Amino acid sequence: MSVLSLILTAIGLSMDAFAVSLTTGFKISKDDRSKIALKAGMYFGGFQALMPLIGWILGVKFTKYIQSVDHWIAFVLLTVIGGKMIFDGLKGEEDNEFEDVHSNKKFLLLAIATSIDALAVGVTFAFLGINIIKSITIIGVVTFILSIIAVYIGKVLGNKLTNKSSIVGGAILIFIGLEILVEHLGLFAK
Structure with missing residues (x-):
């Protein structure tokens, strides 16, 4: 696989992390922006690199098991987290929710949910x-950079969506989960 193909694969794998990082940037303060952007880059870039390595180690033997449930795991995690964000946003508790989203536990769950597909890619590798080594380095670095950029973009968008950012962020997470599920189930295949 060429370096260009690996970069394109990395960009494709990082799109879920990019979208989640974008929503993470919505409600952070200017003082927290660099810290949160770095945290997003490290969690998402780290897991996007770790999951293909785990998949590669597991090898072809377990492909059918991983591919049969990866979309369900990502769908459930993203829907639960997104649903809670929407619920809290409708109740007027979005400020606390976004502070909580920056916790290590939330980042860990989101990083796992957005990198499940990378596990199957590692099996394919x-x-x-x-x-x-070359593959996971490229995937990790690309995701790290795009996640940091997304937090900064999200901060700009968050200033325009201050009162409803939890609802928008939750809807985006649910949409990502649905997209993963629909893609893997082939519901709208041509």
Whole structure:
């Protein structure tokens, strides 16, 4: 696999992390922006690199098990987190929710949910004999950079959506979960 193909794969894998980082940036203060952007980059970039490595280690033997449930795991995690954000936003508790979203526990759950697909990609890399060190380095770095950029973009958008950012962020997470589920179930295949 060429470096360009790996970069394009990394961009594709990082889109969920990008969207989540975007919503994370909505309600952070200017003082917290750099800290939260770095945290998003480290969690999302780290898990996007770790999951293909785990998949590669597991190898082809477990492909059918991983591919059969990855979309359900991502869908459930993103829907639960997004639903809670919407519920709290409707109740007027969005400020507390966004502070909580920045917790390590929330970042861990979101990082796992957005990187499940990368696990299956790692299995594919093992099957194709692709250099795993080069692959996970590119995937991790691309996701790290895009996640940081997304937090900064989200901060700009958050200033325009101050009162309803929890609802918008929750809706985006649910949409990502639905997109993953629909894509893997092939519900709208041509």
